[in-house]
Structure formats: structure tokens, C-alpha cells
Amino acid sequence: MKxxxxxxxxxxxxxxxxxxxxxxxxGSPSGELIGEVPVNAIALTSLDANEYDITVEWEDLSFTYTxxxxxxxxxxxxxxxxxxxxxxxxxxxxxxxxxxxxSTGDGTAGYSGGITATASxxxxxxxxIKYEITNGETYxxxxxxxxxxxxxxxxxxxxxxxxxxxxxxxSYFVWDGSGDVSEPKVFGVFTITLKQWTL
Amino acid sequence: xxxILALVLACVIAVNMGAVAWASGEEYNPVYTYGPSGxxxxxxxxxxxxxxxxxxxxxxxxxxxxxxxxTVTWDSMAFTYTGDGTxxxxxxxxxxEGGGGSWTGGGADGEQDTSYITITNDSSVDxxxxxxxxxxxxxxxxxxxxxxxxxxxxxxPDKDTLEAGTEGTDGDSTTATVSVSGDPETSIEGVVxxxxxxxxSDYY
Numbered sequence: 176m177k178x179x180x181x182x183x184x185x186x187x188x189x190x191x192x193x194x195x196x197x198x199x200x201x202g203s204p205s206g207e208l209i210g211e212v213p214v215n216a217i218a219l220t221s222l223d224a225n226e227y228d229i230t231v232e233w234e235d236l237s238f239t240y241t242x243x244x245x246x247x248x249x250x251x252x253x254x255x256x257x258x259x260x261x262x263x264x265x266x267x268x269x270x271x272x273x274x275x276x277x278s279t280g281d282g283t284a285g286y287s288g289g290i291t292a293t294a295s296x297x298x299x300x301x302x303x304i305k306y307e308i309t310n311g312e313t314y315x316x317x318x319x320x321x322x323x324x325x326x327x328x329x330x331x332x333x334x335x336x337x338x339x340x341x342x343x344x345x346s347y348f349v350w351d352g353s354g355d356v357s358e359p360k361v362f363g364v365f366t367i368t369l370k371q372w373t374l
Numbered sequence: 375x376x377x378i379l380a381l382v383l384a385c386v387i388a389v390n391m392g393a394v395a396w397a398s399g400e401e402y403n404p405v406y407t408y409g410p411s412g413x414x415x416x417x418x419x420x421x422x423x424x425x426x427x428x429x430x431x432x433x434x435x436x437x438x439x440x441x442x443x444x445t446v447t448w449d450s451m452a453f454t455y456t457g458d459g460t461x462x463x464x465x466x467x468x469x470x471e472g473g474g475g476s477w478t479g480g481g482a483d484g485e486q487d488t489s490y491i492t493i494t495n496d497s498s499v500d501x502x503x504x505x506x507x508x509x510x511x512x513x514x515x516x517x518x519x520x521x522x523x524x525x526x527x528x529x530x531p532d533k534d535t536l537e538a539g540t541e542g543t544d545g546d547s548t549t550a551t552v553s554v555s556g557d558p559e560t561s562i563e564g565v566v567x568x569x570x571x572x573x574x575s576d577y578y
Contacts (some may be wrong), residue, residue, distance in 0.1 A: 236429040248497075255498070358430045
């Protein structure tokens, strides 16, 4: 019995290491604040008694805000009162994150392959921005969004649609005074938490 | 011995899974919690991943409407010629010949033959300024007669750039100079011509 047990564990180790670089993975998210996420899909796979096989795809969480007015110009001081600047978000400030769950469960410990996906957002308070999240059925305004996604089979795809609203002040950006805003400004962090749920 | 072996292997698995080297070469560390259960090493407990992304804004202000604030000031453009009565009367032509006179009405004090037009840009963007003079057409002549003997001279900007206003400085400005000279052949009153100031911008 001991020998058999040892073989099983060794095998499990090898499989786990083999899954360390998922074949479907095309890149890596990062915990750091970065201006652009260049890769738009990642697969999480594991091989154990309860397999999970989850693919997360997302649009670049890089938003474009176009100013239509820079605010009120003061001809005496040659400066803008930028508090009244206005603009609009490209694509209505909306991005979609799709989660496909092909996980299966053998019922051990009540795991059927289903997962709970939670979307949370942390924003820079100086950005003057709010957000909404929907999964098509429920709306969450400036709060965490949660949905269950069944395992492989039916209803195994869930989507979070993130919409950014509000008008960031012009002073929030590096501005050369002539209309050009130089660098993308990181204004927040979006996190998807995936967690298996048990029956 | 069985328990020790199970514990050691479970820990090794957890470490390997916890530091997954994803394709880009960056390390991503999802949270795994594995717990051996009795003599079993079956992985049953929570599997949880956090995928974290930075969100960024690219702002574009190049299409925003600029603010225009251009001031044009001018002296009086109503000039008066006063003859000094030194000319000679020509009985055949019924007109004075020779003699002299002077122009007034121009300048800030109204006592000169020259007036000035000043254009100042306090806008948020550069503007371009031009000026032109066009003599009155026959339909505009005073009393149907041209101002023979009178010359109007305009010296001013020709698409000169007035730079955008910058904090702590006065607005950029330019000046056009309008002068009248000569001796009118007849005593008439009316429009001698039209000056046009054109202000342009690269933005609309």
C-alpha cells in the first residue's frame, strides 16, 4: 500500500509540474500597475482529483478618454479652469471579461466543477471615476460583482462587463498645455477571483 | 512513516503550484491551499486564483475646442483734411492749385494723419493675423466722386503668428499702421476705402 501510494503522489507531482506552463496560456497578468495589458487570455489548468480548466479572456483594460472641452479659459491669466473640462469615453468605457469553465469534478468533497467568479475594482480616488459591472442579469454599481459558473457542460461561460463612468480632471494627466496628453495614466486595479464552489 | 511522506510530498506540490511560471516568463502566484486529510493526499480544499490587472486611461485633448480671445482696438479712421488757403485760384478750372494743408483725426489724440490698429491674442492657441486695404469702388464714392489726390497706406501683418497665451505673460500682439497723405482735389466727404483684419487658426 505504501508503494502504491508513493507512486500516485509522484505522478501527481509530475503532472502538476507539467501544468506549470499551461499549453493554452498566452501570457501573464501582473500584480503590478501597468499601463497596458498586452495579452488577452490565460488558461488556468490543474490536474488533480478534481480537475479545473478555466480560461479567462479579456479586452485590454486600457481606456481612452477624449476631452471635448478643456474647461473655462481665463484670457487674463492664460490658464484653464479645468474643473469644468468634459469629454467622452471611447466605446462607452466598456470592457468585457469572459470566463469559460470546462472544469469537471468527481464529487469529492462536493466539488462538481463549478466556480464562483468575483470581480473587484480599486480606483484612484483622484481619478474622478466610478464603475459599473454587469453579468447581463445583475448590475453592481461601485461594488464587487459575483457570479457562479457551472462546470464543463451547460452554462459554463460567464461574462463580466465593466463600464467606466465619470470625467477625470484634466489635471489628472500630464498635459503639455497644447492639447497633447503624453502618457497613459494608471487609475486602478481590476481583479478577478476564481474560486471553486462545493455542493 | 506514511504520514511523514504524505506531508512532505503535499508541501512540495504546493510550492510548485504556487509559483507557476507562465508563458511570458513572469511569475504569477495564485493562492493555493492544500491540506492533507488524514492519511490521504487527495487535494480537496480550496482552489482560488486572483487575476489582477492594471487599468489605464489614455487621454486625448487634441480634439478639444480651443478658447479664442482676440482683442482688436483701433484709433479713429475718420480723417479730415484742412487746406491752409495758400493755393492759387484757377479761374478757368475753377479750382485751387498748389498750396497745402494738413490731415487730422487719426491717432489716439485725433491730431495725426496716422492711426493704429492693434490685435492682441489672449487665446489658448496661436492665431494668424493679416490685414488688407481696398479702395472704395465707384458705388461707394462720396457724392459719386473718387478721392483724387489722396493716398492711403496700410502697413501691417501678413499672416503673422500671434502665439497662444501663456501663464504669466501678456498676450502676443501686432499693430497695423494706417496713414493718409496727399491733397484732395475737391472738397468731399465719404468713404475712401476699407481695411479688413483677418484672424485665422489651425483649429476649428
